[in-house]
Amino acid sequence: MDIGIVGVPFDFPTNRGGTRHGPSQVREMSRLIRRFPAGGGESPYDICTIADLGDAPFNPLDAQSAVEGISAYFSVLAEKGITPVVCGGDHGVTYFVLRGTVTTSPVGFIQFDAHPDTNDELYGDRYNHGTLLARGVEEGLIDPKRAVTVGLRGSRFSREDRAFNEKHGMRIIDFDEFEAMGRAAVINEIKRIVGTGPTYLTFDIDVLDSAYVPGTGSPEPGGLSMRDAQVVLRGLEGLDLIGADMCEVSPPLDPQGITALNGANILFELLCIVAPAVSKRLAKR
Secondary structure, rough: OEEEEEEEEOOOOOOOOHHHHHHHHHHHHHHOOOOOOOOOOHEEEEEEEEEEEEEEOOOOOOHHHHHHHHHHHHHHHOOOEEEEEEEOOOOOHHHHHHHOOOOOOOOOEEEEEEOOOOOOOOOOEOOOOOOOOHHHOOOOOOEEEEEEEEEEOOOOOOOOOOOHHOOOOOOOOHHHHHHHEEEEEEEEHHHHHHHHOEEEEEEEEHHEOOOOOOOOOOOOOOOOOOHHHHHHHHHOOOOOOEEEEEOOOOOOOOOHHHHHHHHHHHHHHHHHHHHHHHEEEEEEE
């Protein structure tokens, strides 16, 4: 097994929950995803051995044991040399995956998100979907000098909401700058920041304009279009990706499944750029 597609149906308590149901609906919508990418390139399934490994096991009634259990599961995948492509769950899932996957030095980090997720705590809690980058940097999982967040916008808790990023030298491309730069320049800037070293990519579905993702916990208007996301993700092929995830699809908030359909398409785009990276690493062994 080269790449394992894994669902993590977990969410921390929040004001608009339901992302624990995300993996099941995204899997259902993935029936509409075909074998080859739109550009006519190779199918990821012809490049690597890929399988859906089901859902990571954990106790849904005990959040702390879930953190440990899910992290341990991804440690097992890392030991077996299986690269994860993950469907959350809420964005706290990314921290679990990093804890299990990053086994040596900190890695580069690409975050598509409407929110920075660098709070020291959220409502008194230090481990949740709003603190994952802070914990990742503190625990030596993320190299802040090789970290970039794309798509920030919307109202803030305070004027200091981006202070952590600035303190640690993490690059922010908010949506105003995204529009000013254009897609090609954003792709080049991401590549410049993360370089050629091992890198993890996380895609919070709320980076997309809320018109495309009504079923997410913290929707924000005025964001990326699906076309923006497709073009930028395809432009990142060639990076040394050690894993990727797509999070924050909440089926109860979108019974029509528009959000899950877009999430399934994003997951396929991630698979199409992770597979060449895995194949390249395998060729070097």
